[in-house]
Amino acid sequence: xxxxxxxxxxxxxxxxxxxxILAELTHRCPLQCPYCSNPLALEAAxxxxxxxxxxxxxxxxxxxxALQIHFSGGEPTSRKDLEVLVTKASEVGLYSNLITAGVxxxxxxxxxxxxxxxxxxxxxxxxxxxxxxDRIGGLKGSFERKLEFAKSxxxxxxxxxxxxxxxxxxxxxxxxxxxxxxxxxxxxxxxxHVQYYGWAYVNRAALMPTREQLQRATEIVEEAxxxxxxxLVIDYVVPxxxxxxxxxxxxxWGQQFLNISPAGRVLPCHAAESIxxxxxxxxxxxxLREIWETSEAFLAYRGxxxxxxxxRTCERREIDWGGCRCxxxxxxxxxxxxxxxxxxxxxxxxxxxxAETDSQAESDDFLYRTRRTGQExxxxxxxxxxxxx
Amino acid sequence: xxxxxxxxxxxxxxxxxxxxLRFDKxxxxxxxxxxxxxxxxxxxxxxxxxxxxxxxxxxxISDDLARSFSAPKDVxxxxxxxxxxDLTDKxxxxx
Numbered sequence: 001x002x003x004x005x006x007x008x009x010x011x012x013x014x015x016x017x018x019x020x021i022l023a024e025l026t027h028r029c030p031l032q033c034p035y036c037s038n039p040l041a042l043e044a045a046x047x048x049x050x051x052x053x054x055x056x057x058x059x060x061x062x063x064x065x066a067l068q069i070h071f072s073g074g075e076p077t078s079r080k081d082l083e084v085l086v087t088k089a090s091e092v093g094l095y096s097n098l099i100t101a102g103v104x105x106x107x108x109x110x111x112x113x114x115x116x117x118x119x120x121x122x123x124x125x126x127x128x129x130x131x132x133x134d135r136i137g138g139l140k141g142s143f144e145r146k147l148e149f150a151k152s153x154x155x156x157x158x159x160x161x162x163x164x165x166x167x168x169x170x171x172x173x174x175x176x177x178x179x180x181x182x183x184x185x186x187x188x189x190x191x192x193h194v195q196y197y198g199w200a201y202v203n204r205a206a207l208m209p210t211r212e213q214l215q216r217a218t219e220i221v222e223e224a225x226x227x228x229x230x231x232l233v234i235d236y237v238v239p240x241x242x243x244x245x246x247x248x249x250x251x252x253w254g255q256q257f258l259n260i261s262p263a264g265r266v267l268p269c270h271a272a273e274s275i276x277x278x279x280x281x282x283x284x285x286x287x288l289r290e291i292w293e294t295s296e297a298f299l300a301y302r303g304x305x306x307x308x309x310x311x312r313t314c315e316r317r318e319i320d321w322g323g324c325r326c327x328x329x330x331x332x333x334x335x336x337x338x339x340x341x342x343x344x345x346x347x348x349x350x351x352x353x354x355a356e357t358d359s360q361a362e363s364d365d366f367l368y369r370t371r372r373t374g375q376e377x378x379x380x381x382x383x384x385x386x387x388x389x
Numbered sequence: 390x391x392x393x394x395x396x397x398x399x400x401x402x403x404x405x406x407x408x409x410l411r412f413d414k415x416x417x418x419x420x421x422x423x424x425x426x427x428x429x430x431x432x433x434x435x436x437x438x439x440x441x442x443x444x445x446x447x448x449x450i451s452d453d454l455a456r457s458f459s460a461p462k463d464v465x466x467x468x469x470x471x472x473x474x475d476l477t478d479k480x481x482x483x484x
Contacts, residue, residue, distance in 0.1 A: 004431060004433040004434035004437055004468055004469075004471075004472045016415070016416070017415075019427055020425075020427070064415075065413075065415035065416070067411065067413060067420065067422060067427060068422060068425075068427065070425070093411070095409060095411075095422040097424065097425060119406075119407045119409070119422075119424075120407045120424040120425070122424075122425065157405075157406050158406060158407060159405070159406065159407035159408075159424050159480075161424055161425065182390075182391065185390060187424065187480035188424060188425075188480065229393060229478055230392075230393030230394060230477060230478045230480075231390055231391065231392065231393055232480075233478075233479060233480050
């Protein structure tokens with residue numbers, strides 16, 4: 001018998017349908033985190049897909065070969081029909097994951113969701129203590145409610161992941177965040193540095209860590225990974241403003257990821273709507289297969305043909321897939337440009353200077369995530385920092 | 390949980406709630422579905438994981454596999470422990 005092997009799946013050359021789907025059921029949320037990954041233009045409840053349409057989407061993704069579904073938002077438990085959707089996911093064999101702020105649901109409803117077939121809960125924390133957590137999320141009492149919610153998750157024996165988004169205003173608490181995750185019996189923790197699109201992009205000056213803060217955070221995580229081996233799995237997401245090479249965003253545009261927005265728009269990445277030069281097909285106007293295989297938005301930056309010369313001739317073209325299209329659009333004005341996180345990009349120095357400046361701003365003023373603020377910002381923030389060549 | 394679980398001959402491994410062994414018929418392979426991740430199992434890993442039901446010890450599982458594959462038990466057990474320790478450290482196996 002040969003040595004057993006466990007590998008993460010590699011994406012196919014011609015992408016098969018994604019293994020996991022992100023279902024953003026709603027943009028409604030009791031929290032107002034200033035780095036929310038939702039677009040600035042938040043959908044109203046009236047624009048949301050109805051239950052029957054979500055059920056149809058769940059059936060389609062299972063038919064197409066997806067194995068997991070992440071119910072997210074906004075706050076997915078804002079939807080009263082979440083139980084129906086989890087039940088359907090379970091019926092069609094999808095592993096279901098709830099990504100939640102944990103402030104709306106008591107043990108009764110969570111128990112109903114578990115009975116419906118929910119497999120896993122990811123719970124967000126905005127900080128490791130009440131004052132910071134409540135201030136950053138913009139909701140008084142949220143920290144205590146999250147602790148109660150985590151207890152309910154444990155009481156039901158559901159696996160728990162703690163999600164901690166980190167930035168210059170909470171990085172000093174990184175060690176206590178890791179302690180909190182252990183105390184809550186989380187099996188995993190995600191320490192995710194803010195990614196600077198949408199809401200986070202307009203709040204850069206209040207969030208951007210210094211290079212030294214980032215380095216210190218990475219040291220803390222590396223030390224904790226050793227110390228907590230077998231106790232807590234630590235997933236660590238770094239920002240790329242200080243990097244030399246771009247991240248392999250979404251494992252490549254249209255390669256292995258698909259997101260359905262509350263209004264049914266089908267997106268190659270949850271921030272894709274920030275690229276205002278693209279239009280996105282809507283489910284159920286078209287089937288998910290048709291959108292995945294042939295929609296303009298998915299084809300625009302899929303593979304390597306779209307790449308500028310610099311990327312197309314780069315040996316890393318199928319490693320980082322040209323990095324992040326949203327970042328290229330936000331910084332350079334064209335989503336088809338080289339991601340400025342790459343040291344070879346002509347805009348790289350500008351990006352790093354921007355990060356340095358923002359990290360020195362020492363602002364603690366947040367533009368909180370509300371529909372109204374989003375509408376106001378949309379009119380002013382869609383101009384790139386430099387003019388595209 | 391505050392200490393790492395060490396896998397030994399006497400451990401009785403099981404898949405905890407939230408970890409599922411499933412055949413992926415679209416791609417003709419067995420996978421382990423876990424919180425926000427998915428692992429593809431090769432034939433040998435599958436034979437080991439299928440036996441993690443919270444009933445048999447590592448010693449018994451290794452005996453069974455050694456017979457099925459006509460392989461020396463000490464070699465088999467070393468592989469079994471290495472794989473299951475790795476899954477335990479990933480927090481997707483209880484023992």
